[in-house]
Amino acid sequence: MIEFSHVSKAYRGVQALDDVSFTVGPGCVTGFLGPNGAGKSTALRILTGLARATSGSATVFGRAYAELDNPGARVGTLLDAGALHPGRTGRETLTLGAMMIGLPRARVGEVLDLVGLTDREAGRTVGGYSLGMRQRLCIGHALLGRPEVLILDEPANGLDPQGIHWMRVLLRGLADSGCSVLLSSHLLHEIEQVADRVVMIGRGRILTQGTVAELGRNLEETFLELTANADRSAS
Numbered sequence: 001m002i003e004f005s006h007v008s009k010a011y012r013g014v015q016a017l018d019d020v021s022f023t024v025g026p027g028c029v030t031g032f033l034g035p036n037g038a039g040k041s042t043a044l045r046i047l048t049g050l051a052r053a054t055s056g057s058a059t060v061f062g063r064a065y066a067e068l069d070n071p072g073a074r075v076g077t078l079l080d081a082g083a084l085h086p087g088r089t090g091r092e093t094l095t096l097g098a099m100m101i102g103l104p105r106a107r108v109g110e111v112l113d114l115v116g117l118t119d120r121e122a123g124r125t126v127g128g129y130s131l132g133m134r135q136r137l138c139i140g141h142a143l144l145g146r147p148e149v150l151i152l153d154e155p156a157n158g159l160d161p162q163g164i165h166w167m168r169v170l171l172r173g174l175a176d177s178g179c180s181v182l183l184s185s186h187l188l189h190e191i192e193q194v195a196d197r198v199v200m201i202g203r204g205r206i207l208t209q210g211t212v213a214e215l216g217r218n219l220e221e222t223f224l225e226l227t228a229n230a231d232r233s234a235s
């Protein structure tokens, strides 16, 4: 479903990604775990056509995201919760999103229910939303088209413990119904709680990947050890 094949990305003076390869299959949540600055957002931006790889390819359903017909209907993305228009209401934001991918307006109400935003909250402008409400709205936006593939960059940012639990249950349910979920985070605990597979990245390189069971019960030790090794070899 999602395939990164030897993806590298150099910004001026910074090697953000170095020969990154991994796949994300249906029916599971793949956690993309790495410390701040590891290259997670860069990889997801390349995957969704927002940045260009220096070399290599990243595809969804075997094609570049931008080449898919109506990608928003098949691939749900949450890349930057801060990018919402502050002057639109939550409902308007979702209605525009639904119109852009050709969905009936009725889907907006369903999604508001799904992400737990009340009618009153949906009628308020997004500029006055808390970070957690923005995240819920963005998750809702990503789910509008009942996507087969979900790409989420740090979706738990700003959610309270109840919200994080809600998101875990939601992602689990989506994966169980066949969705391919790619979830990035710098928080080990968050990934550990929900992911079936983990891809660890540090300083732009894949450090290890496998199922949570394969990587061992003490994922934290593995994470700290591997990121420390990556730091040592880079210095």
Ligand SMILES: Nc1ncnc2c1ncn2[C@@H]1O[C@H](COP(=O)(O)OP(=O)(O)OP(=O)(O)O)[C@@H](O)[C@H]1O
Pocket (backbone or CB within 6 Å): 011, 012, 014, 015, 016, 034, 035, 036, 037, 038, 039, 040, 041, 042, 043, 185, 186
């Ligand atoms: N537009 C850009 N121009 C120059 N350097 C960039 C740009 N975007 C990212 N970088 C650099 O690329 C590296 C990877 O950044 P990226 O944002 O992908 O990491 P991340 O793993 O998502 O980090 P975080 O968890 O902090 O969001 C960092 O060194 C960052 O400074």
